[in-house]
Amino acid sequence: MPLVVVGSVAIDNIETPTARRDNCLGGSATHFSYAASFFTNVRLVGVVGEDWPAEHTELLAKRGIDVTGLSQVTGGKTFTWTGRYEPNMNDRETLEVELNVFGEFDPVLPEDYRQAKYVFLANGVPSVQMKVLEQVPGRRLAVADTMDLWIQTQRDDLEELMRELDGLVLNDSEAKLMTDTENLVEAGHAVREMGPRFVVIKKGEHGAMFFSEHETYVLPAYPTADVVDPTGAGDSFAGGMMGYLAEQDDFSPTTLKRAMAYGTLAASFNVEGFGLERMQTITRDDIDRRMQEYENMLSF
Amino acid sequence: MPLVVVGSVAIDNIETPTARRDNCLGGSATHFSYAASFFTNVRLVGVVGEDWPAEHTELLAKRGIDVTGLSQVTGGKTFTWTGRYEPNMNDRETLEVELNVFGEFDPVLPEDYRQAKYVFLANGVPSVQMKVLEQVPGRRLAVADTMDLWIQTQRDDLEELMRELDGLVLNDSEAKLMTDTENLVEAGHAVREMGPRFVVIKKGEHGAMFFSEHETYVLPAYPTADVVDPTGAGDSFAGGMMGYLAEQDDFSPTTLKRAMAYGTLAASFNVEGFGLERMQTITRDDIDRRMQEYENMLSF
Numbered sequence: 001m002p003l004v005v006v007g008s009v010a011i012d013n014i015e016t017p018t019a020r021r022d023n024c025l026g027g028s029a030t031h032f033s034y035a036a037s038f039f040t041n042v043r044l045v046g047v048v049g050e051d052w053p054a055e056h057t058e059l060l061a062k063r064g065i066d067v068t069g070l071s072q073v074t075g076g077k078t079f080t081w082t083g084r085y086e087p088n089m090n091d092r093e094t095l096e097v098e099l100n101v102f103g104e105f106d107p108v109l110p111e112d113y114r115q116a117k118y119v120f121l122a123n124g125v126p127s128v129q130m131k132v133l134e135q136v137p138g139r140r141l142a143v144a145d146t147m148d149l150w151i152q153t154q155r156d157d158l159e160e161l162m163r164e165l166d167g168l169v170l171n172d173s174e175a176k177l178m179t180d181t182e183n184l185v186e187a188g189h190a191v192r193e194m195g196p197r198f199v200v201i202k203k204g205e206h207g208a209m210f211f212s213e214h215e216t217y218v219l220p221a222y223p224t225a226d227v228v229d230p231t232g233a234g235d236s237f238a239g240g241m242m243g244y245l246a247e248q249d250d251f252s253p254t255t256l257k258r259a260m261a262y263g264t265l266a267a268s269f270n271v272e273g274f275g276l277e278r279m280q281t282i283t284r285d286d287i288d289r290r291m292q293e294y295e296n297m298l299s300f
Numbered sequence: 301m302p303l304v305v306v307g308s309v310a311i312d313n314i315e316t317p318t319a320r321r322d323n324c325l326g327g328s329a330t331h332f333s334y335a336a337s338f339f340t341n342v343r344l345v346g347v348v349g350e351d352w353p354a355e356h357t358e359l360l361a362k363r364g365i366d367v368t369g370l371s372q373v374t375g376g377k378t379f380t381w382t383g384r385y386e387p388n389m390n391d392r393e394t395l396e397v398e399l400n401v402f403g404e405f406d407p408v409l410p411e412d413y414r415q416a417k418y419v420f421l422a423n424g425v426p427s428v429q430m431k432v433l434e435q436v437p438g439r440r441l442a443v444a445d446t447m448d449l450w451i452q453t454q455r456d457d458l459e460e461l462m463r464e465l466d467g468l469v470l471n472d473s474e475a476k477l478m479t480d481t482e483n484l485v486e487a488g489h490a491v492r493e494m495g496p497r498f499v500v501i502k503k504g505e506h507g508a509m510f511f512s513e514h515e516t517y518v519l520p521a522y523p524t525a526d527v528v529d530p531t532g533a534g535d536s537f538a539g540g541m542m543g544y545l546a547e548q549d550d551f552s553p554t555t556l557k558r559a560m561a562y563g564t565l566a567a568s569f570n571v572e573g574f575g576l577e578r579m580q581t582i583t584r585d586d587i588d589r590r591m592q593e594y595e596n597m598l599s600f
Contacts, residue, residue: 089482217523218521224485257600261600298519
């Protein structure tokens with residue numbers, strides 16, 4: 001089934017303890033789309049400026065991602081993020097953010113996108129995320145990401161959105177912030193009680209937790225020594241997860257858990273290169289081979 | 301098979317964000333013994349002072365733990381630890397440490413302990429841990445725990461010990477400290493290359509990682525909302541792990557992984573009460589029931 005994603009498309013400048021890479025193809029919707037494209041047809045909605053290199057769009061189109069919904073603003077500049085990772089490769093400092101055309105992003109879905117059953121709202125202003133939901137009234141599964149900034153400054157809009165969502169994914173620190181509790185099991189269920197039928201808490205190198213009314217579980221990250229650039233790991237996770245759900249056209253508990261595992265593996269490949277570099281070298285077979293290793297790892 | 305453990309036996313005063321408990325039965329060898337006693341015969345070596353309440357010894361003996369090796373120093377005072385947990389229940393501040401008789405601990409194993417095949421050296425001075433090893437020349441599996449203090453101040457002795465060990469368990473922060481690397485996969489293998497055939501990195505609420513020449517894996521912690529007191533979680537983990545290995549009298553890769561899972565579950569019960577309170581309420585059946593849940597959690 002087609003999967004619509006709405007979110008940021010960006011140029012990233014990334015500094016790690018051992019390297020620096022400028023002008024990476026970045027943004028949450030980009031990382032999400034690329035990961036999801038191994039599983040299903042992805043329809044991307046985003047905005048870029050006149051400075052956007054055509055080869056970035058080609059890279060996405062080559063993966064079969066529908067870029068009809070990627071609009072380009074004449075005279076505008078693309079959203080740019082510059083950040084530096086700490087030696088632990090988990091904490092990062094944002095050195096510069098230029099929202100540019102993304103600051104005025106008012107997503108309008110192409111007509112054929114509006115029939116979508118599977119929708120992912122990458123991190124963005126909650127009221128804008130809500131506007132997207134209104135354009136896909138026949139959706140079967142809508143999942144969103146969010147961030148600390150909206151929890152702190154747009155709480156009412158975010159809570160209104162949460163009541164319309166099937167699922168919410170967020171970081172461990174964001175779940176704690178939203179619920180004012182330090183225990184992640186309590187936090188996960190407290191977020192769930194705010195609306196979404198399920199909640200996924202992303203813990204970076206420590207994996208991800210899942211919460212529904214009758215389920216609480218955690219899956220570890222795939223252990224890799226080869227962490228080159230964590231940028232977009234969370235979005236790749238969501239892309240692998242949602243891509244698998246859309247491919248299966250099912251979100252029963254069993255399928256959801258397998259989707260969590262696919263998300264975990266998509267993220268594990270994503271961090272093995274700058275931007276989308278590592279993702280460009282893999283196939284669905286590579287993901288499934290790693291899935292076999294991952295299942296073996298968790299069997300005893 | 302009998303399992304010998306040598307380490308601290310203590311009185312703990314514990315403060316959490318919501319409660320305080322004084323005069324808990326604590327110490328690394330104590331938590332280890334209690335957890336291991338659900339699996340195999342445990343022979344404890346430790347030292348206490350004249351102030352040691354007889355009911356604490358009875359509590360251990362009631363679980364079938366052999367306390368012949370627990371010596372009491374007339375006129376001495378028992379090792380006391382007082383600590384306070386941060387709201388995250390992971391970080392803690394040591395408010396007071398009185399080593400007392402444990403400061404002069406010179407473990408001498410009773411004659412019938414010296415035939416042991418399974419030995420665990422709970423955290424202690426590396427040169428003292430080494431002296432214990434020399435008393436069990438026929439051992440089949442010797443595993444030790446250590447801490448940041450010895451990594452920083454007794455590095456040579458610790459490295460000498462590590463060359464004699466089959467396995468080493470340590471915390472994530474200690475593994476990073478020992479190897480000067482932030483990536484835990486790299487750190488685990490770097491520690492392993494210093495001697496032990498396998499290394500276990502404990503990550504607290506995020507589970508534990510295992511490293512041998514041909515294996516690298518991570519198992520998540522059992523997710524519980526009911527964290528009352530994390531004191532002794534790492535020792536309970538080691539106790540569950542070693543207890544299972546001794547019970548099976550086998551340490552093949554398959555048994556080791558199952559042992560890691562049992563360690564994880566022993567720790568999950570331990571944190572659900574102050575000191576050994578929760579552990580006193582459970583049976584082996586409770587552990588096996590949770591194992592079934594844990595296996596289900598990791599199947600998809």
